[in-house]
Amino acid sequence: MAAEADGPLKRLLVPILLPEKCYDQLFVQWDLLHVPCLKILLSKGLGLGIVAGSLLVKLPQVFKILGAKSAEGLSLQSVMLELVALTGTMVYSITNNFPFSSWGEALFLMLQTITICFLVMHYRGQTVKGVAFLACYGLVLLVLLSPLTPLTVVTLLQASNVPAVVLLQAATNYHNGHTGQLSAITVFLLFGGSLARIFTSIQETGDPLMAGTFVVSSLCNGLIAAQLLFYWNARPPHRQKKAE
Numbered sequence: 001m002a003a004e005a006d007g008p009l010k011r012l013l014v015p016i017l018l019p020e021k022c023y024d025q026l027f028v029q030w031d032l033l034h035v036p037c038l039k040i041l042l043s044k045g046l047g048l049g050i051v052a053g054s055l056l057v058k059l060p061q062v063f064k065i066l067g068a069k070s071a072e073g074l075s076l077q078s079v080m081l082e083l084v085a086l087t088g089t090m091v092y093s094i095t096n097n098f099p100f101s102s103w104g105e106a107l108f109l110m111l112q113t114i115t116i117c118f119l120v121m122h123y124r125g126q127t128v129k130g131v132a133f134l135a136c137y138g139l140v141l142l143v144l145l146s147p148l149t150p151l152t153v154v155t156l157l158q159a160s161n162v163p164a165v166v167l168l169q170a171a172t173n174y175h176n177g178h179t180g181q182l183s184a185i186t187v188f189l190l191f192g193g194s195l196a197r198i199f200t201s202i203q204e205t206g207d208p209l210m211a212g213t214f215v216v217s218s219l220c221n222g223l224i225a226a227q228l229l230f231y232w233n234a235r236p237p238h239r240q241k242k243a244e
Contacts, residue, residue: 017044043203046196047101054105057190058112061183062119071120073182075172079117083137086110088157089213091144093205095154102204105193159209170220173227187228191221 014023022037032038065071086106093103114137121130143149144157173182197214201207 017041017048039203043200044101047099047104047200047204050193050196050200051101051104051108053189053193054108057105057109057193058116058183058186060185062112062115064183065116065119065123069123071116071123073172073176074116074120076117076120076124078172079113079120083110083113083117084157086113087141087144088154088159089210091141091149092154092158093210094145095151096205096207098205098207098210102200102210155209158213170223170227173224173231177231182224182228184228187221187225191218191225194218194221 010023010027013027014020018026018037018041022034022040025031025034025037026041065074086109089103090106090110093106114134118130118134121127121133144154194214194217198211198218201210201214205211
């Protein structure tokens with residue numbers, strides 16, 4: 001009977017969340033304080049949770065833009081650079097054969113970010129330019145994932161973008177004196193996800209560049225979160241006039 005009960009649980013956990021030796025350590029020998037295996041379980045669980053959560057992270061931002069029919073307060077340059085950073089993480093991880101649980105959110109965040117890029121252009125009256133951008137991005141992504149692109153280029157792409165991404169948005173917020181259509185839900189989810197990714201990157205990839213990228217990303221996302229709180233009650237000038 002124990003073996004029968006063990007079967008479905010083992011199929012559920014191995015190898016998605018645990019290697020077989022850790023499953024035996026935790027659930028056969030009942031060594032529930034085995035730290036290395038607990039770290040693996042926590043890292044895999046967090047990683048998959050982040051990947052699953054990434055399906056929804058930027059949807060509040062997308063819906064906020066669609067609801068307002070405006071992308072006011074969003075820096076197009078910042079959104080594009082974020083797209084480059086996400087693309088770099090995704091391509092770098094695929095090239096290095098990292099487990100999907102350590103980078104999968106980059107794929108889903110990339111799809112949502114490119115949607116935001118298009119919406120920003122669309123609501124600025126540049127719909128044709130937005131469609132052309134989507135086509136060009138698809139071609140660039142194919143080239144990056146092909147053997148034509150040297151590993152050094154992919155590594156540089158992964159390492160170089162994160163600070164510029166958020167600093168541009170932070171500068172836009174400071175210049176405007178408000179955060180416009182920036183979504184609080186999206187900002188805080190990104191901040192929490194980047195913090196958790198520091199641990200999962202160290203645990204699952206052992207790659208200092210990946211871990212360092214998420215350290216910098218956490219600091220930068222924390223800056224935007226702080227600005228959002230600071231400008232919480234601020235409104236764009238034209239809205240203030242309407243209210244009067």
